[in-house]
Amino acid sequence: MNASEPVLPLHSLTLVDLEESLTAVGQPFYRAKQVMEWAYGREKRVESWDAMSNLPAALRSSLEEVHPIRIPEVVTVSGSKDTTRKLLLRLHDGELIETVLIPASPALYGEESDRRTLCVSSQVGCAYGCKFCASGLDGWKRHLSADEIVSQVLLAEKVSGERINNLVFMGMGEPMANYQNWLQAVSILNAPWGVGLGARKMTVSTSGLVPRIRDLADQPLQIRLAISLHGASDEVRSQIMPVNKKHPVAELMEACSYYSDRKKQMITFEYILIEGVNDAPSEARLLADRARGLRAKINLIPYNTVEGLPWRRPSEAAQEEFLSILQNRGIAATIRREKGHDIDAACGQLRRRIATSLQV
Ligand code: SAH
Numbered sequence: 001m002n003a004s005e006p007v008l009p010l011h012s013l014t015l016v017d018l019e020e021s022l023t024a025v026g027q028p029f030y031r032a033k034q035v036m037e038w039a040y041g042r043e044k045r046v047e048s049w050d051a052m053s054n055l056p057a058a059l060r061s062s063l064e065e066v067h068p069i070r071i072p073e074v075v076t077v078s079g080s081k082d083t084t085r086k087l088l089l090r091l092h093d094g095e096l097i098e099t100v101l102i103p104a105s106p107a108l109y110g111e112e113s114d115r116r117t118l119c120v121s122s123q124v125g126c127a128y129g130c131k132f133c134a135s136g137l138d139g140w141k142r143h144l145s146a147d148e149i150v151s152q153v154l155l156a157e158k159v160s161g162e163r164i165n166n167l168v169f170m171g172m173g174e175p176m177a178n179y180q181n182w183l184q185a186v187s188i189l190n191a192p193w194g195v196g197l198g199a200r201k202m203t204v205s206t207s208g209l210v211p212r213i214r215d216l217a218d219q220p221l222q223i224r225l226a227i228s229l230h231g232a233s234d235e236v237r238s239q240i241m242p243v244n245k246k247h248p249v250a251e252l253m254e255a256c257s258y259y260s261d262r263k264k265q266m267i268t269f270e271y272i273l274i275e276g277v278n279d280a281p282s283e284a285r286l287l288a289d290r291a292r293g294l295r296a297k298i299n300l301i302p303y304n305t306v307e308g309l310p311w312r313r314p315s316e317a318a319q320e321e322f323l324s325i326l327q328n329r330g331i332a333a334t335i336r337r338e339k340g341h342d343i344d345a346a347c348g349q350l351r352r353r354i355a356t357s358l359q360v
């Protein structure tokens with residue numbers, strides 16, 4: 001747990017944490033499993049200690065004190081059932097975050113696919129200040145606690161009435177900068193007594209925090225890694241991602257190689273295409289070299305306009321040309337054209353707009 005956390009909310013605890021907490025006050029071991037069943041069981045998912053009817057009343061009220069249940073409030077849900085739905089959530093201290101439910105795209109996964117992906121936030125704001133990203137525009141506010149990360153999945157399933165079977169940590173914030181809380185949340189999401197999502201169904205995206213990439217490589221979890229690369233040379237990358245000055249591309253590539261060797265996994269490079277900034281053919285050739293060395297695949301993402309930022313995406317022809325340079329060099333690359341990205345486009349933008357209109 002994060003030592004600075006004043007309370008230990010129920011949804012921030014692992015089964016072992018809860019067992020320890022219960023046995024410390026003389027309660028039998030099996031109570032912890034009972035509680036987790038109320039918290040995460042498919043038919044239960046209760047949002048108060050009072051609802052746990054097979055627990056003695058006195059125990060319920062004492063547990064409420066030490067392990068409060070803090071499910072965020074759903075402020076708005078935008079989008080329709082068949083398209084991307086964005087949930088704006090208000091946390092216990094009034095901060096707003098967003099979580100985005102993305103149904104399978106038939107074009108990518110076939111008409112029958114039941115893939116439902118949730119794009120999860122890990123912090124309020126972001127300290128890394130990448131020049132193209134809405135999440136970092138207003139700076140960093142705070143880390144999310146483990147329960148605030150776990151709750152995004154619980155709420156998305158509650159609102160949609162559907163099971164999430166794929167998670168991407170690509171929402172607001174830098175998950176690797178909130179490593180302890182994020183990893184605690186991942187173990188709860190992954191656990192059979194918890195949400196029960198396979199680690200291979202989770203992808204963490206990072207702007208390139210090299211030491212944490214290596215830490216995660218040493219963890220047994222088979223979680224997938226995506227790198228927000230967005231520039232293949234230091235010259236281009238440092239212009240748009242300040243983190244590159246601390247961890248330049250060569251150092252990042254070494255950490256990626258360590259990760260894919262340890263996990264025996266293919267990693268993904270995300271590459272936003274921004275006209276005149278990182279879309280030169282020479283950058284595509286260098287990107288292909290980087291990817292080949294690691295056997296990484298590449299997701300090209302046409303830049304989504306962010307209010308207050310000057311850039312725009314290259315023309316479709318220029319996007320296709322960039323793609324073909326990669327593909328002609330034998331690299332597995334695609335252009336991500338997702339629904340829902342035209343309105344409040346990239347993660348972080350919905351919160352900005354709503355926060356401005358609510359004046360919070
Ligand atoms: N901090 C982590 C996780 C956040 S995900 C990271 O940077 O990897 C950030 C991702 O959001 C980017 O890699 C990109 O895929 C997407 N993104 C951010 N701003 C965008 C924009 N203006 N247009 C398109 N995609 C954007």
Ligand code: SF4
Pocket residue numbers: 126127128129130133134135136171172173174207228
């Ligand atoms: Fe932060 Fe990622 Fe946005 Fe960069 S791209 S500002 S690291 S959320």
